[in-house]
Amino acid sequence: MKRRSGIKMLLCAVIVISLLSACSNSNNNSANQSSDPDSSSPSQSASAPVESNSDSVPQLSGKLNISFSNQSQSLWEAVAEGYMKKQPGVKVTVDNKPQKNYKEWLTAQFAAGTPDTDLATVNEVRALQQDSKFVDLYPLFDKLNPYTGKAWKDSLDLEAMNINMDAVGATDHLYSLNFESLQIVWVYNQEIFAKVGITEAPKTFNELIADFTKIKEAGYTPLALGGDANSIWSGKAGWLVRIYADQYLRDYINIVRSQENDYSFLPGLDDSWKYDLTNTYNDANSKVTKNKLRSWKAIQDKEGPYGIVDNPHWKAYAENLKTLFSFTPDGFFGVSEDQAYNLFLSGKAATMMGDPSSYWQLPKDFAEAEKNGGNGAVKTFDYGFFNMPTMEGPEVLAPVRTIQIPIGFYGMVSKDAAQSEIDADFLMYVTSPEGYGVYLDAIQKSSDASLSGAPALKDITLPAEMAKAFASFEPIGNTEGLPSAGNNLARGLMDYQPSVQEWVGSAQRYFAGMITVDEYLNQLQSNIDKYFEAALKQNKYELSDLVTPEREPPVRN
């Protein structure tokens, strides 16, 4: 009897333990180990030398979990391998995720506590950035990069990154590292262009529209673009919406630039700056500092380009944009980005928005389609690139620019000092000639990764073919990262998602011809007014801050 009850007890214990063990967080052991500041001496933390290496790189110990969005797993595993050779005490785990639902995944990770991942892609999680869930990189740029032997910032091409370290204020933060440049350009099917008799790539918007008309008449889709609710804001259509708004609203800089008594004013820079629309980099961060509060105040006051209704610039811009979008695929508002790309790849569409990475990615995709047996749907064709054709007209203030920024959006999840040190060390390695060499080599071997453009890194030598290809993309100025009316208002208010949600429906109705341009602009202005205070609050500002925009608001959490 006793034996029986003993067996019963054992059975019960096994069931209880095995069920409860499913709930245990065994994976956290390592995280705890590395995130516990007590596990280290105060002065050296978890970065205490484990064993002296042959070179002068200080040795760290701990773990590093990487989960980037839409990045090649094999590429980052190769980089991790290279890093672990330099830092044998650090175990790097790469677990990249697909872009779809990455934002939701990362948000859920934070909602559940501190995420396991240490490095993440952060461009889609603006709210988390505002809640300081990531490490500010500006201060780290001043630190010594042990893989180059100089300050980290000295091996970064800060101008290409649109960063002016001198103008960084106490409340300015940089939560993502972007070291691969991207210039938005048009990619076109040369064979279709030749077939309809177009011999030269368009330089102006009117030429583009004339070409598109010919292409459409020949039975092709002129522009492969995703226009469904998931794509129109975050996808390539959203790029066009912002890029062309910039041409009409360039005078924003006179409103938002730092004034002499502003907390953000930088003597020696701001006092010598001159408004010059002929210079496409006139409002770059390296040329002039901006006061974010002045931009918010301008939106509140509907000042100059920040006022939308009855503004002829906004109206002319919106009308031209609608003309452009009329050359998109049939059923545009139900076409996803993938479907649009397939249209171009299968030779049914003449152009698409892209970047220099298409130079290498298209041949890979042609080969992939051939290997997978696309039943002849995909045939290799000659393709080329051209820059943004510029819009013209009395309301246009300046020639067109493009989005020309380094991308990557690699962010360090805010944890303890020791973990941050490992995270930063890894990123320093990747941006060093040695680490980037590994990265570059892995890209060339990879079937699912390619360079988007020349790296925004110094001391890097690209293979001759790559360097030549990138050199052929003529820079025409950059609109990205500026607090301009185009960036802040053209797709809803400041990427504030409830406002974006409303804009998506409104924009689709306008492009579909269901509402007039005036109705569209009225709806956009109402949308901005409606969400202004909530968006302001999400950005940690209050209405009272706008009364004295020259003063830096107090820290708010």
Add this chain to the structure above:
Amino acid sequence: MKKLIYTFAIILIWLCVTPSLVQAKENWSLENADSISSISISTDGSHIAIGSLGAEAFLFDSEGNEIFRVKAMNSVTAVKLLESGTLLVASDDRHLYAYDGNGKLLWDRNLPRSVKDVSASTDGSIIAVVVQRSRELLYINASTGEDAGTSSLGVTMQGVEVSPNGVWTAVAAADQYVHVLNAQGSLVHKLAARGKINAVSVSDEGIVVVGSTGFKVDIFNKEGQRLQELSLKDDVMDVTLSANGDLIAAADYSGNFYVFDDQGKMLWETQGDSAGRVVAFNKDAESLITGADRGIIYQFDVGTAVKSAKKQALMNKILVTAGCLVVLAILAAILYWMKKSNRLGVFVKIWRAKYIYVCLLPGFGLLILFLYVPAFSGLFHSLYDWHPGGRTEFIGLDNFRRMFQDPYVGKGIGNLGILIVTGLIKAIIPPLIVAELIYHLRSKKLQYGYRTAFVASMVIPAVAMLLIWQNLYDPNVGLVNNLLELIGLGSWSHGWLGDPNTALWAIIFIGFPFVGILQLLVLYSGLLSISNELIEAAKIDGATLSRIIRSIHLPLLSGQFKFLIILSLIGIIQDFNAILIITGGGPMDSTYVPALQMYYAATKFDALGYSSALGVMMFVVIMAITVINMKLLKSED
């Protein structure tokens, strides 16, 4: 027993009517109600300097009477009172000012950037200044304002604190380390913080207190070893140490102010009206001055406050003990009643089945943990502006109000109505037809074969099926349009998902011919359970097949219908996968449903409280429909 209850009630009433024992000795506000950036108290406690983001610095006496105020051209970031009566004022206007005790400007030092912090020993022998973006700590001569040297840290700094005796300087660096320097400006050690450093303080003995993100305060001894880890209720805004390091005060963003002893024991806590910004002790830590948003300054007598807090703690202990006693008494009373009414046998029964209960325990535990806790959490948080891991504020019914003003919820309810009607039709009629067809097959083998063939389709993942249908609807290369062109109906080809008039119907059509496997099996098994005698009797009476179905099958399947209708309703109201994947709510907002808005609120809008409220509302609707359904479709069983 009665006496005990009376005693407890009296204690409770006494505690309720007794006012808060912790009260500010003094409080006053700055005129312009701007946030306070810094406080400095003279060594004798007779003067209090206040820096304000309203571009002014004030000097008050200990009673809160203003002695003078000085203006800067931008926010005052820090103030420091020296033993000599000199007031140092740092400002975002890129100046560091020194005033004498009467407010007369002694010197004005122009610096290249905003002056973010200034701290000094009481005698002014060490004045350390943090300039924006500088990686060098700047030392200033107190009498001239000229440079007295620098200490290079190699990293940008956020703040600095010099111990009153000038022996130690703690610099909060942006790389999450506190650099502790000696009087010569040499690095003694670096202290690792547990997050971004918000505040730092150092005592004459070299004890360092660091406030960092994650509501943490850490105490380090002069050797740099971590002594204590304290937790606050919100983000740390400021920390300060008494000169001898015995007491630690802190302020958090929710407006709580705390005093701890050097062992980390909380001695006192109170809450102000707005975000706490700064805390400062006078020399002997007799007095604590706190500054908050809206320019509110509180002055506390530390001794009285601590004594009061001790009293309060004692009262709390009594209350808890009394509560425990009452619970025990109630339990005893219940047991006594059970014994009297001879009901104690239930415990014997439980003991006999102890292994069964133990085996059930994990199952129930997991059920509670993963189903009931999240559900109740949603219910609870629907009343909050909920930010897990961040600040959560009670906002009453605001989330529910927002729901009624949300146009996407309104549109969604209309679409949901269409989806419910079509969904119920899809869930009942095609599976019923197929079940009847299989049931009426003569060959058992064929019945089995068809049943298996239908069930086998379950292996296709739902998401894969959705993506296949999305491609079928592709307006340019999709099969649907190509098929229409093939059969000569090219004029009907359409951007099915791009037209607001057809998008919802295109989604409804997904899964054609709508033979749900679960539904099919439920109805088929229902048909099998109908007695053959009934059918035979009906046939003898001359009933046709349609009459048999109408008068025998359908009534006897009412239980199955009820089950399927409830299940389908719940599924339709909760499901938004197809819409999320295929249209995302578009085009032109034509395919929104409330569940999709709930998902977007949680994942895109960072509004988890609102999302919870939508979830609660959906629960209420499902519950109501289920109850109505149960009442209307009463089975005869």
